[in-house]
Amino acid sequence: MGTPRPVNQYGRRDPTPQEQNFIYATAIFLILLGIGSIGTLLYFIFTNEAIKSAIDGDGSVVLAYLDGFGISIPIFTIGIGLGIAKLGYTLLRHRTITAARWTVVALTWMTIGSLVIGVVRFVVSGQPDDVAGETGFQLASALASSSTFFLMVIPLALTWFGMNSIVDTLFIGEEPLTSANSRVAWNLLIPTVALLMVVAVRPLEETFITSVTNKRFATGEQEVEFIGLDNYKQLLTFRFDIVECRKDDNNECLVNERTGKVRWELIDRDLLEEGYRTADVVGIGGGRGVAISGTDDDFVLATFNTLRFTVISVILELTLGLMIAMVVNSSFKGRGLMRAAMLVPWAIPTVVSARLWQTMMRDNSSGIINKFALDIGLIEQSKAWFTEANLQLGSIVAVDVWKTAPFMALLILAGLQTLPEDIYEAADVDGASKMRQFFSITLPLLRPTIAVALVFRTLDALRVFDVFQVLLGRQRLSMATYNYEQLIANRDAGYASAIGVVIFVLIFVFTAIYMRILGIESDQ
C-alpha cells in the first residue's frame, strides 16, 4: 500500500499496512463468524439426541427437529449469519463507512450476546439435577457449557475495540441518512427483538408444533407422533340440538329437586355413540331447550362459562365504571383519597382479592356476605356461593367486578377530564338537563375511551385464569383453567397446546379489532 497519505479535509486518511491488515482480518473474521453461526446451528441439529434416534428409525425426524429447534430461531440465525458474512465480504472489497459502522453494530451485539448466553448457560447448567442426586452449584458442568461463549467474547471485544477506534478516520464515503437512521434504530432494537424471540416467539411456535402431536409429559420414554388436527377435531366438534324436557304424569317439566334445574332428555343415541356429550342445555320455552353437545363436553362447557363470564362481567364493569367515574368527576373534599381507594383493588394480586372474597363469602354465617344478607332479609338461609352450581358464575363475576370496575372508572375519568368545559356551559345555557347532557354529549365524546376500555377488558376476561383457579378449581372451568388442568393434572401437552392455540386465535381476532380502533399513525 506504500506510505500512508496525509490526513485529508474530512479528517480521514489512508490506512497503514498494519491497519489495512487489521481491516482484512476483521472482514475474514466476520465471514467466518457468519458461516460459523450457521455451521454451529447445523452441528447442534445433527448432534441432537432426539434427532439422532429419529434418524435411526425411532419416530419422525421432522417432528424431532421441530420440537428441539423450531422454525423462527434457525431462520433468524441463518439470516443474521448470512448478513454478517455479506458484511465481511463488503468490508473486504470496499472501505466504505456504511459497512464499517454496521460492522461495529454487529460486533457490539455479538460481544454482548456471547457474554449473555455464556452467563445464562453458566447459571442454568449449574443448577443441581435432583434426578442425579446432585446438591449445590455444579461448577464443572456450568463451566463446560459456557466456556466456549466466554472465550468468544475476547476476540469479539478486541475486534470491536479496534474497529471502533478507526471507523471515523480510515473509511471513506458518506453514510446516507436512511441507513444511519435504521442503523441507530436496529442497534437499539436488537436486545428487545432477541429477547422476545427467545421468550415469546419460540414458546408460541413450540405450542403450535406440540398441538399437532400426542406429546405427553410422562416420566418414562414415550414416542411423540404427528397426529394432524385430531386434537383440534376433538376440541372443536360441537353441535346444537333441540331437546324436550322430561315430563311428569301431568305433562309438566320435571325439575331436579336439589339444583332447581329442569331435567332434559338426552340427545339422539346415534350422536352419543359418535362421542357427543351434552355440556349444557338452554331453555327456549315450551318445554324445549337447545342442547349444546361436543366431543369434548368439558371444553364446550369451559368455553360457555368463559363467554358468559366475559359478557356479564364486562357489561357490569362498564356500567359501574361509568357511574363511579361520573360521581368522582365532580370536585369534592377527599377526592384524592377516593381515587387512591379505587386504585388499590387493581394493584393487589388477583389471588389476594380472590382470597379476600372467599373469606367474606364463606358458606355459613361466619361469612360476612351471608351474615349481611341474612340481617337485611335478602336470603333466608346461608348460601354456599362457590359450590352451588347456579351461584358460582355470579360469585366469580362479583369478585372480578370489584377488582376491575374501579380501575375502569379511573380510565374513563381520565377520558372525562379531556372533554372541553364549554360544551357543557353551552348546554346549560340552552337548558339541557344533566341527564340529556350525559346521553348526548358525554357518552358520544367518551366513545373512543370506552371502546378501548371495553376491548381491553374483553381480552382480559376471555383469558380469565386466576379467579377461576383459586375459587372454583376443578368444580367449574374457564378455557384457561381447562388448559392448565390438561397440562398439569393430565400431563397432556399436545391437547393442552391445542387449547392454547384456540385461545390465541380467539384473542388475536380481538387484538386485531383493538389495533384497528387504536391505529398507529403510519409515519408522522
Add this chain to the structure above:
Amino acid sequence: MSENQPTQNSVLNKHNVDRVMNIVGKITFYILVGGIFIYTVFPFYWAFNTSIKTEQQAILPTKYIHDDPTFSNYEAVFNNEQFTNALLNSTIVSSISVVLSLVIGSFAAYALGRVRFRGRVFMMYAVLAMTMFPQISILSGLYGIVRELDLTGSVMSLVISYPIFTLPFTVWVLTAFFKGLPSELEQAALVDGASPFQVFYRILLPLTLPALVTTGLLTFIAAWNEYLFALTFTATNADSYTVPVSIALFSGEVAFQDPVAEIMAATVVVTIPLIVLVLIFQRQIVGGLTAGAVKG
C-alpha cells in the same frame, strides 16, 4: 329584593325549592361517594378484622366488629418460612424483571419513539400485539422448554419467562413518553455533534426519568401479581413460591383446613406496601396506564 317580595310568604318559594333540591342532591351525592368508598375498601377492613381473630373465632358466626383482637396470626405468618421465602422470591423476580425491562425497553422505546426508519410501523404493531399476548396460550410450549432446561421448581424459570409480558408493556408505555418530548433539544445536540446514543442517554433519558419510575412501578406490580406462570412452574417446590402462589396454596399450622385468619393476616401483609405505593404514586400510575392504553 323587591322582585322577591310577592312570593316571599309562599312555602314553595322558588329560591327555597332550589335550596332544598340542592341539599337533597348533595346528600345523595355524598351517599353515593360513601357507598363507592365502602364498596372498594370494605374487603380490606374485613381482611384485617378476620386477621385479628383466632382460627376458631374465624369460622364461627361473625359480627361486624371484632372486639377481642389477637395478633398471633401475624406472628405465625412471619414465622412461616414458606411465606417469608415467597416475599423474598417475589422481590427478587420482580426487581430483575423491572431492571431488565427498563434497560432493554428504553432502548427500543427510543428507537420507536424518535427515530424514523423502515420497519418502524411493523415493530410498533408487533409490540402492541405482544402487550395483549395471552400468556395462557404459550403455557404448554413454555412449560416444555422450562422442563427441558431443568428449571421446573426454580425461581429462574420465572426470571426467564416474565419478560414476555413486562418487556412489551415497558416498550409501549415508554414509546408514548418519548414521542411526547420536544424535538428541539435533540436537534440542538445533534447539531453540536453529539452522537444519537449520547443524545439518548445524556438528554432524553434524564427527561424521561419520571416516566421510567412510573413504568418501573407498573412493571413491578405486574410481575409481583403474576400467578399463572408462577403456579405452573414452581408449584412442585415450596421454596420457590412467589407471593400469589404462596397465598393461593397457603398452609398454616392448622393442617386439616384452610387457616382463614392466617391467610387474611398474610393478605394484609402483602397489601400494605401496595397501598403505600398507590397513595404515593397514584397520579403517575393513572397517567402511565392511560399513556399505555389510550395514546397511540
